[in-house]
Amino acid sequence: xxxxxxxxxxxxxxxxxxxxxxxxxxxxxxxxxxxxxxxxxxxxxxxxxxxxxxxxxxxxxxxxxxxxxxxxxxxxxxxxxxxxxxxxxxxxxxxxxxxxxxxxxxxxxxxxxxxxxxxxxxxxxxxxxxxxxxxxxxxxxxxxxxxxxxxxxxxxxxxxxxxxxxxxxxxxxxxxxxxxxxxxxxxxxxxxxxxxxxxxxxxxxxxxxxxxxxxxxxxxxxxxxxxxxxxxxxxxxxxxxxxxxxxxxxxxxxxxxxxxxxxxxxxxxxxxxxxxxxxxxxxxxxxxxxxxxxxxxxxxxxxxxxxxxxxxxxxxxxxxxxxxxxxxxxxxxxxxxxxxxxxxxxxxxxxxxxxxxxxxxxxxxxxxxx
Amino acid sequence: xxxxxxxxxxxxxxxxxxxxxxxxxxxxxxxxxxxxxxxxxxxxxxxxxxxxxxxxxxxxxxxxxxxxxxxxxxxxxxxxxxxxxxxxxxxxxxxxxxxxxxxxxxxxxxxxxxxxxxxxxxxxxxxxxxxxxxxxxxxxxxxxxxxxxxxxxxxxxxxxxxxxxxxxxxxxxxxxxxxxxxxxxxxxxxxxxxxxxxxxxxxxxxxxxxxxxxxxxxxxxxxxxxxxxxxxxxxxxxxxxxxxxxxxxxxxxxxxxxxxxxxxxxxxxxxxxxxxxxxxxxxxx
Amino acid sequence: xxxxxxxxxxxxxxxxxxxxxxxxxxxxxxxxxxxxxxxxxxxxxxxxxxxxxxxxxxxxxxxxxxxxxxxxxxxxxxxxxxxxxxxxxxxxxxxxxxxxxxxxxxxxxxxxxxxxxxxxxxxxxxxxxxxxxxxxxxxxxxxxxxxxxxxxxxxxxxxxxxxxxxxxxxxxxxxxxxxxxxxxxxxxxxxxxxxxxxxxxxxxxxxxxxxxxxxxxxxxxxxxxxxxxxxxxxxxxxxxxxxxxxxxxxxxxxxxxxxxxxxxxxxxxxxxxxxxxxxxxxxxxxxxxxxxxxxxxxxxxxxxxxx
Numbered sequence: 037x038x039x040x041x042x043x044x045x046x047x048x049x050x051x052x053x054x055x056x057x058x059x060x061x062x063x064x065x066x067x068x069x070x071x072x073x074x075x076x077x078x079x080x081x082x083x084x085x086x087x088x089x090x091x092x093x094x095x096x097x098x099x100x101x102x103x104x105x106x107x108x109x110x111x112x113x114x115x116x117x118x119x120x121x122x123x124x125x126x127x128x129x130x131x132x133x134x135x136x137x138x139x140x141x142x143x144x145x146x147x148x149x150x151x152x153x154x155x156x157x158x159x160x161x162x163x164x165x166x167x168x169x170x171x172x173x174x175x176x177x178x179x180x181x182x183x184x185x186x187x188x189x190x191x192x193x194x195x196x197x198x199x200x201x202x203x204x205x206x207x208x209x210x211x212x213x214x215x216x217x218x219x220x221x222x223x224x225x226x227x228x229x230x231x232x233x234x235x236x237x238x239x240x241x242x243x244x245x246x247x248x249x250x251x252x253x254x255x256x257x258x259x260x261x262x263x264x265x266x267x268x269x270x271x272x273x274x275x276x277x278x279x280x281x282x283x284x285x286x287x288x289x290x291x292x293x294x295x296x297x298x299x300x301x302x303x304x305x306x307x308x309x310x311x312x313x314x315x316x317x318x319x320x321x322x323x324x325x326x327x328x329x330x331x332x333x334x335x336x337x338x339x340x341x342x343x344x345x346x347x348x349x350x351x352x353x354x355x356x357x358x359x360x361x362x363x364x365x366x367x368x369x370x371x372x373x374x375x376x377x378x379x380x381x382x383x384x385x386x387x388x389x390x391x392x393x394x395x396x397x398x399x400x401x402x403x404x405x406x
Numbered sequence: 407x408x409x410x411x412x413x414x415x416x417x418x419x420x421x422x423x424x425x426x427x428x429x430x431x432x433x434x435x436x437x438x439x440x441x442x443x444x445x446x447x448x449x450x451x452x453x454x455x456x457x458x459x460x461x462x463x464x465x466x467x468x469x470x471x472x473x474x475x476x477x478x479x480x481x482x483x484x485x486x487x488x489x490x491x492x493x494x495x496x497x498x499x500x501x502x503x504x505x506x507x508x509x510x511x512x513x514x515x516x517x518x519x520x521x522x523x524x525x526x527x528x529x530x531x532x533x534x535x536x537x538x539x540x541x542x543x544x545x546x547x548x549x550x551x552x553x554x555x556x557x558x559x560x561x562x563x564x565x566x567x568x569x570x571x572x573x574x575x576x577x578x579x580x581x582x583x584x585x586x587x588x589x590x591x592x593x594x595x596x597x598x599x600x601x602x603x604x605x606x607x608x609x610x611x612x613x614x615x616x617x618x619x620x621x622x623x624x625x626x627x628x629x630x631x632x633x634x635x636x637x638x639x640x641x642x643x644x645x646x647x648x649x650x651x652x653x654x655x656x657x658x659x660x661x662x663x664x665x666x667x668x669x670x671x672x673x674x675x676x677x678x679x680x681x682x683x684x685x686x687x688x689x690x691x
Numbered sequence: 692x693x694x695x696x697x698x699x700x701x702x703x704x705x706x707x708x709x710x711x712x713x714x715x716x717x718x719x720x721x722x723x724x725x726x727x728x729x730x731x732x733x734x735x736x737x738x739x740x741x742x743x744x745x746x747x748x749x750x751x752x753x754x755x756x757x758x759x760x761x762x763x764x765x766x767x768x769x770x771x772x773x774x775x776x777x778x779x780x781x782x783x784x785x786x787x788x789x790x791x792x793x794x795x796x797x798x799x800x801x802x803x804x805x806x807x808x809x810x811x812x813x814x815x816x817x818x819x820x821x822x823x824x825x826x827x828x829x830x831x832x833x834x835x836x837x838x839x840x841x842x843x844x845x846x847x848x849x850x851x852x853x854x855x856x857x858x859x860x861x862x863x864x865x866x867x868x869x870x871x872x873x874x875x876x877x878x879x880x881x882x883x884x885x886x887x888x889x890x891x892x893x894x895x896x897x898x899x900x901x902x903x904x905x906x907x908x909x910x911x912x913x914x915x916x917x918x919x920x921x922x923x924x925x926x927x928x929x930x931x932x933x934x935x936x937x938x939x940x941x942x943x944x945x946x947x948x949x950x951x952x953x954x955x956x957x958x959x960x961x962x963x964x965x966x967x968x969x970x971x972x973x974x975x976x977x978x979x980x981x982x983x984x985x986x987x988x989x990x991x992x993x994x995x996x997x998x
Contacts, residue, residue, distance in 0.1 A: 120583035137592030507720035540733035624817035
């Protein structure tokens with residue numbers, strides 16, 4: 037089941053929500069729509085589900101134009117952010133709703149509902165009304181309802197948004213397997229970058245009425261299209277420093293605290309231009325003073341973060357830099373220290389537009405080939 | 407407000423008592439009258455001590471009124487039946503017409519929907535005779551004069567706006583996602599309307615039905631203008647009843663009691679929704 | 692794995708396009724009401740005609756004559772005066788009384804809730820029957836109120852049959868029926884007000900009259916306005932109570948718009964004048980109801996927002 041969107045435009049009254057959005061999702065793929073609230077992610081899902089219609093553009097499912105196809109005929113399973121359970125039906129009837137529409141026998145229906153309920157661990161509350169369910173059970177019921185008819189397209193609208201942290205953590209581990217078993221084409225909406233990284237084969241980053249970047253989680257993390265996306269992905273957040281690349285001793289460098297940081301030769305065209313240097317915490321490491329290109333810093337604070345230890349350091353000019361290292365490895369906790377930059381991992385952005393400057397040899401990127 | 411002085415509490419008590427007296431006394435007095443014979447009613451000074459009698463009610467139910475001039479046939483039960491039938495049928499038709507329209511106005515915003523909804527609302531405020539007087543002439547021509555059908559149609563003038571605006575509010579309160587979820591689950595528009603929208607707006611539909619029943623029952627002018635004796639509801643019938651000569655006042659009182667009892671019962675039952683109904687859906691109680 | 696796009700076409704049912712659907716749903720209601728708009732247009736035409744049921748042969752358009760005649764017609768000015776007086780008196784009394792009662796019953800407790808439900812009973816009484824009840828109570832022969840009047844030393848107090856007191860009597864009946872309407876709306880309003888300003892005022896020891904004038908009343912204004920306009924619109928059209936009580940009498944003491952129009956139509960069979968009277972009444976209520984609907988909408992939005 038492929039999904040293809042072509043030049044979708046949607047506005048509510050004078051408020052444009054989506055502008056010229058194109059997108060395609062392959063069979064069995066999980067695509068994550070990631071972006072801040074108001075970016076149009078939910079609207080995009082609703083357009084695909086067919087409950088609202090685009091002002092312009094086409095939606096194709098498996099090559100078939102969906103214009104004028106009613107939502108009930110699209111064979112889609114959808115879970116809503118607010119669950120949207122039917123308050124007057126018990127969990128069983130909720131989960132069975134997609135099956136009743138398909139006129140299956142009572143016995144088959146019962147089997148199917150119980151199977152999917154067991155899978156989601158809600159088989160003990162099937163005869164409870166939604167208001168008697170805990171938030172987590174509601175969320176699982178909503179998910180079960182989306183899955184029960186084994187749809188080949190699943191639209192999941194931030195299903196973990198309204199559940200507590202523990203459940204979200206569990207579900208983040210469970211969902212990839214669940215989605216894989218479904219063998220469905222999935223579009224998953226979230227505002228949580230970790231969820232996006234954990235679940236998506238590809239991630240589409242949405243903002244300002246459209247898709248800003250689309251690519252694998254790794255692509256997005258390592259080559260963010262602009263500084264906004266660089267900031268949204270990654271915890272601790274990327275360090276962004278204003279620089280003007282120059283050539284010193286035959287090398288392209290950026291100056292940080294009067295120390296020349298070597299950059300890739302591919303950034304040669306940017307010499308003399310106002311840029312932003314993006315440094316992922318992993319691209320930095322503490323080194324001894326005599327290492328070439330070592331930047332002197334003042335260590336401010338240190339925080340353990342799961343499997344990493346994050347250090348906040350200040351350059352001599354007072355600019356903040358985040359450095360991470362695997363937890364348990366030695367590092368300075370205070371005072372003067374030195375850091376070095378892994379030249380290959382440094383990302384350069386144009387300061388005026390915030391867009392990433394593609395290194396010359398990498399100009400042809402993967403998704404552009406595909 | 408916690409610091410009420412005894413004097414203030416006393417004053418409040420007196421005020422509330424006076425208010426209750428003013429508003430309750432007429433009803434109590436008429437109920438008392440309905441259990442009295444003309445002799446005890448005409449006593450001077452009046453007294454609340456009397457031997458209660460049911461003969462006013464039995465006379466009304468049998469339709470035989472004993473007067474000084476002899477036995478008079480008055481079909482008060484017929485009036486009651488007319489009230490019941492007209493109100494029930496009007497509400498039923500009002501619901502059939504009004505609920506889908508309310509849904510359309512609430513959910514499927516379409517071109518001109520607001521204008522139409524307001525036009526319907528404004529009917530509630532136009533002078534009824536403006537429509538009724540020309541209608542008498544039309545009804546003659548259409549053969550609708552003095553028919554239940556004609557009356558029920560005109561009753562929509564009060565029933566429809568009420569149903570439309572109350573039920574619309576209830577439909578608007580249903581999250582659209584719930585209906586979307588049912589559609590996406592594979593159910594078409596009509597079954598979504600039937601299985602999701604209708605049950606969830608159920609309380610509102612019931613309230614609108616009950617309230618419009620009360621308003622239809624209490625209506626006077628429609629039937630006064632358009633119905634003759636055999637189709638008249640109690641509001642018009644009771645008036646004719648008084649003007650009949652040599653009437654027994656206890657029987658008039660009993661007639662009034664029988665006519666207002668159903669609306670009182672419904673009002674008690676539907677009290678939770680009264681505020682909403684009286685304000686045409688603007689204020690929730 | 693069932694799929695929609697490649698599925699066998701599911702049971703083909705009659706499908707209504709999304710554009711037609713809303714009209715289909717609301718059409719029956721609309722048609723019913725259009726049937727009611729036709730008589731309205733007819734009334735406009737009648738009002739421009741010389742039209743008496745007793746002289747159908749003399750029926751012809753006289754254009755604005757019915758309206759022009761009103762300027763020199765004392766009966767019309769009487770109608771206008773009586774209607775406005777009636778509306779003014781009833782609404783003023785009901786507003787003050789309704790506000791007072793609502794304030795008395797403001798606190799939510801069993802007694803107050805019980806009383807407020809009991810007080811709704813007059814409103815649930817058909818106005819025509821209410822008039823009848825009061826007619827029985829003010830009967831000069833055995834009416835309890837007439838008896839009370841004599842106890843107070845007023846002999847021969849004739850209530851609705853005396854031109855001096857007829858207006859007073861019908862106003863009392865109207866007040867009896869409709870005060871609970873204002874009371875219940877204002878009570879709902881009072882109880883929906885946010886408690887914070889009142890708590891703050893109580894903490895600061897602000898005098899209660901000041902709280903009432905500066906906090907309660909301003910916050911209650913949308914409710915007061917809606918209730919008042921609602922009542923004015925209905926009161927200026929009052930028919931049931933007056934007709935059931937006195938049929939506009941004695942003489943022309945109580946010939947308000949609708950009663951006068953009714954009598955014109957059925958007694959003097961002057962259809963033209965009757966229609967012209969109703970058109971003027973309609974114009975008045977149209978203006979009022981436009982103001983009302985604006986207010987009502989704002990209140991509705993606000994209340995829905997709170998809910």
